[in-house]
Amino acid sequence: MNPASAALACPLPKLDFSEIHLGHGSGGILMQRLLEPLFGLFANPALSERHDGAVVSTGGRIAITTDGFVVSPIFFPGGDIGRLAVYGTVNDLAMCGAHPRYLALGLILEEGLPVEELWKVLCSIREAADRCSVAIVTGDTKVVERGKGDRIFLHATGVGDLHPQASVSARRMSPGDQILLNGPVGAHGIAILSVREGFSFESSIESDTAPLHVSVLRLLDRFGTQVHFLRDATRGGLATVLAEAAQQGSKGIEVDQARIPVDEEVGSACEILGLDPLYVANEGRFVAVVAPEIAEEALAELRRSGWPKAAAIGTVGDEHPGKALLRSSIGGKRPLPLLPGEQLPRIC
Amino acid sequence: MKLLSEYRDPELVRAILSRIGERRTRSWRIMEVCGGQTHNLVKYGILSLLPKEIQLIHGPGCPVCVTPLRQIDQAVELAQRGVILCSYGDMLRVPGSRKSLLEAKAGGADVRMLYSPLEAVRIARENPGREVVFFGVGFETTAPANGLAVAHAAREGLPNFSLLSAHVLVPSAMEALLADPECRIDGFLAAGHVCTVMGYEEYEPLAARHRLPIVVTGFEPLDLLQGILQLVGLLEEGRATVENAYGRVVRREGNPQARALLAKMFEQVAREWRGMGRIPGSGLDLRPEWKAFDARRKFALDSGESREGNGCQAGRILKGVLKPPQCPFFGKECTPSTPHGAPMVSSEGACAAYFHFSAGAVDDAPAEPAASHP
Numbered sequence: 001m002n003p004a005s006a007a008l009a010c011p012l013p014k015l016d017f018s019e020i021h022l023g024h025g026s027g028g029i030l031m032q033r034l035l036e037p038l039f040g041l042f043a044n045p046a047l048s049e050r051h052d053g054a055v056v057s058t059g060g061r062i063a064i065t066t067d068g069f070v071v072s073p074i075f076f077p078g079g080d081i082g083r084l085a086v087y088g089t090v091n092d093l094a095m096c097g098a099h100p101r102y103l104a105l106g107l108i109l110e111e112g113l114p115v116e117e118l119w120k121v122l123c124s125i126r127e128a129a130d131r132c133s134v135a136i137v138t139g140d141t142k143v144v145e146r147g148k149g150d151r152i153f154l155h156a157t158g159v160g161d162l163h164p165q166a167s168v169s170a171r172r173m174s175p176g177d178q179i180l181l182n183g184p185v186g187a188h189g190i191a192i193l194s195v196r197e198g199f200s201f202e203s204s205i206e207s208d209t210a211p212l213h214v215s216v217l218r219l220l221d222r223f224g225t226q227v228h229f230l231r232d233a234t235r236g237g238l239a240t241v242l243a244e245a246a247q248q249g250s251k252g253i254e255v256d257q258a259r260i261p262v263d264e265e266v267g268s269a270c271e272i273l274g275l276d277p278l279y280v281a282n283e284g285r286f287v288a289v290v291a292p293e294i295a296e297e298a299l300a301e302l303r304r305s306g307w308p309k310a311a312a313i314g315t316v317g318d319e320h321p322g323k324a325l326l327r328s329s330i331g332g333k334r335p336l337p338l339l340p341g342e343q344l345p346r347i348c
Numbered sequence: 349m350k351l352l353s354e355y356r357d358p359e360l361v362r363a364i365l366s367r368i369g370e371r372r373t374r375s376w377r378i379m380e381v382c383g384g385q386t387h388n389l390v391k392y393g394i395l396s397l398l399p400k401e402i403q404l405i406h407g408p409g410c411p412v413c414v415t416p417l418r419q420i421d422q423a424v425e426l427a428q429r430g431v432i433l434c435s436y437g438d439m440l441r442v443p444g445s446r447k448s449l450l451e452a453k454a455g456g457a458d459v460r461m462l463y464s465p466l467e468a469v470r471i472a473r474e475n476p477g478r479e480v481v482f483f484g485v486g487f488e489t490t491a492p493a494n495g496l497a498v499a500h501a502a503r504e505g506l507p508n509f510s511l512l513s514a515h516v517l518v519p520s521a522m523e524a525l526l527a528d529p530e531c532r533i534d535g536f537l538a539a540g541h542v543c544t545v546m547g548y549e550e551y552e553p554l555a556a557r558h559r560l561p562i563v564v565t566g567f568e569p570l571d572l573l574q575g576i577l578q579l580v581g582l583l584e585e586g587r588a589t590v591e592n593a594y595g596r597v598v599r600r601e602g603n604p605q606a607r608a609l610l611a612k613m614f615e616q617v618a619r620e621w622r623g624m625g626r627i628p629g630s631g632l633d634l635r636p637e638w639k640a641f642d643a644r645r646k647f648a649l650d651s652g653e654s655r656e657g658n659g660c661q662a663g664r665i666l667k668g669v670l671k672p673p674q675c676p677f678f679g680k681e682c683t684p685s686t687p688h689g690a691p692m693v694s695s696e697g698a699c700a701a702y703f704h705f706s707a708g709a710v711d712d713a714p715a716e717p718a719a720s721h722p
Contacts, residue, residue: 199463258358273463274437276391329353330361330569332393337704340684344437344461 010123012116013037020113025143035141037119041126046102046137054137056102061162063098065089069154074121077191078206081154082121084283086128087211088234089158094213095230095286097166097220100132104157105139110149121152132211134158163217165224170249172228177316178295179253180288182215182307183208184261185238186277188284190269199273205265210284215305219288223298229289232282239278239336241287242324253324255314255336278326278336279343289316355568356392364573365397371580375401377532378579379525379668381518382539383410383696384567390701392569402576405668406698408521408624409539411486412438413666413690413697416620417654419514420444423483426512426647427457432475434460434468435483436490438694443687445655449483465497465511472501472509481643485514489541491632492606495613498634498641512643513633516619518542519550520630524621526558530669535583537565537575540594545610547602551590559588566594613638620653622690623663660689665698672702679703 015033023030039047046054067088074081086103093100105125109118129136191207193199212232219227229249233241238260246253262270262277270277290298295312302310314327324336380386386406389395395404408414421444427433433449440449440461453459462468465482472480484494494511501509518539525531538551543564555562561582565575575593582589592598610632619631634642643649659677664670672678672691682688684700691697 197460197467326393328392329356330358330392330394330397332396334390334393334396335704341441344441 012119015115018115020109020111020143022111022143025141041122042136044135056137059161063093063096063160063162065092066157067092072150073195074151076195076207079209080121080124081152082124083128083209085154085156086125087209089156090132090134091212091232093158093160094216095232097163097168098160099217100134100158100160100213102137102159103134105136106155107141108149108153109143110151111143111146113151163220165220167225168230170229170245173249173251173289173316175316175318176292177228177289178292178312179314180299180302181311181313182286182302183309184263185282185285186262186266186280188282189280190266203265203269208282208284212286215302218301218305219298222301223294226291226294227288230286232286234283235281237279237281240338243336243338246324247322250321252317252320254317256327257329259311259313261309261311275343279339355570360570364577368577368580369399371584372399372401373584376583377403377405377534379405379407379533380537381407381409385572386698386701387696388567394569394572408666410694410696412442412694414516414621415485415514416622417445422649423512424449424452426481427452427459431479431481432458432471433481434462437461439485442690442693465494469497469500469509472506476508479508481510481512483512487516487518487542488545491515492609495609498613498638501641510641510643510646515632517630519554520627524627525667528667531667533668535560535579536562538562540564540566540598543598545603545606547600548590549600555588555590561588562590564592564594564598623666658688662689662691665691672699
């Protein structure tokens, strides 16, 4: 949905205040005035009970995840903090092999936040939740003094029904398994950098923020337990996910740089900034480690489910257990270690 | 032209590698001067593809690594005194004698990571009530932009902007290395970016005086291999001359505008290098006519020497005397998460590069590059 139609479907409610005050978190009348339109926006039977928690039913074994969202700036090319919170939580459930069902949502608002911005974020949450068919069943709102937050922080907890065939764990990776990736990496991190103070540069790079559960569930429907491991490549990027998988599964992982898709503009921006795209954050990318017999079909399935640039990027092996290696585009090898901290741009 | 892929062509890489193998008849110790070259040699796994007899020694060309402790302490001190302290990304994590700039930031100091010094001028313009200091580190490559920032601030009349200059010059460091009796280097790959600005005339007397060849070299895999091939050729022929293997970017006279700007803004001074001590004429400070923008004068910072106390072997590593794994702290007390010294911090630092490089089973790397995948 484009921003114009989202705005049409989600008009700013008439309120007698234009900024968030400490009183909006007080539990009194001011707070009710703020929350009233929110209950309308996210309406569903569980939420409409307006209880302190939600009572819901699930299909049996469930997956639970929780995640905080503090991205700055809150609006960025290709997304915003609201969409990030919904997709991020949905994706963490999907990586467990679960069908996302319910979200609990915490808002921490900084005093002085324009209501218009808050509403834009909330509409974006609604739109993203609708797209993923998840219900926001309970929530919480707090307001902190100016300077004690950064406009808006979100916290989301997600609950999903486990797919009956799901058996996803790094320990299930075995030698010969193929590593699939759903698309080009690095766009989200670079999109955020492009609008940060001190780095802003002109580009058309947009965040790759996207829900992944549909593709994952299709893989599980078709290939079941032959899908051995799933992980979305968020903070720390693809390299960090591979390094962690190798460590947790005590297997060796080898990937080919030439097979890892990186869009040209993202690659160029990384060159200029001195960043390695393999370590740059994504919000709509995941790796699936699958049995070799089904690798080709699984890749085709991924490509059909909305990821035309999906690729098989490497294999799991017996050698160098616990480590991930990259075979460079010119044939040399180097390890992909965990970074000691944030990736910092180089000087020259 | 696709600059991202053309200089990484696996077929050409294979061809140049085999020519290096054919050309070489004995062992050679080659120093790549620039940290950017070290970074790419590791990143592309080129070290694992070269004949074992070609030994690369990683030189002092990592600006973060050679910035002395004293200057980091001064930057930290300024930040804690309430100025807006701006610098480049990887400078922020280098530990001073008590803390790094990132740690100062966590403690409440206003430290900002910038990509361009002109951003610091903008911050000064937008915060007229506060002092803004740009911590300008780097070689001849970053100095022109930092000089330009001072010129802009002067033109706009921004009294609250100043530069803490930690700039250093490459040829004086090469000279100091060659004068060191511990140093055994057969030839240099000169830093392509530095030569883009400065040209390579000044390397000609250096090559003649010390009787060793120097090849101006770029950064892409093919650039690096071409530089090594030409250097091996000169070494095998016993010719102590300067060649340019980065002709698509570097001219003998460099970039006249940037050189003129450097001459206008800066003067050469003696400067301390981390681990290498004070080297005459190896640093750049603002000329006296720009003293109003010189943070060292403005804030009356002293210019004493650093005292390194943790046994860090950075100096011997930067001189190529020790390989990082030969340092007693390497990979034990000293890792990228707990660095003793700067070469373990920057991704261009030799220690960090080795730490990452040797952390995996890379010894079984094939001698020949694999064909590219579709």
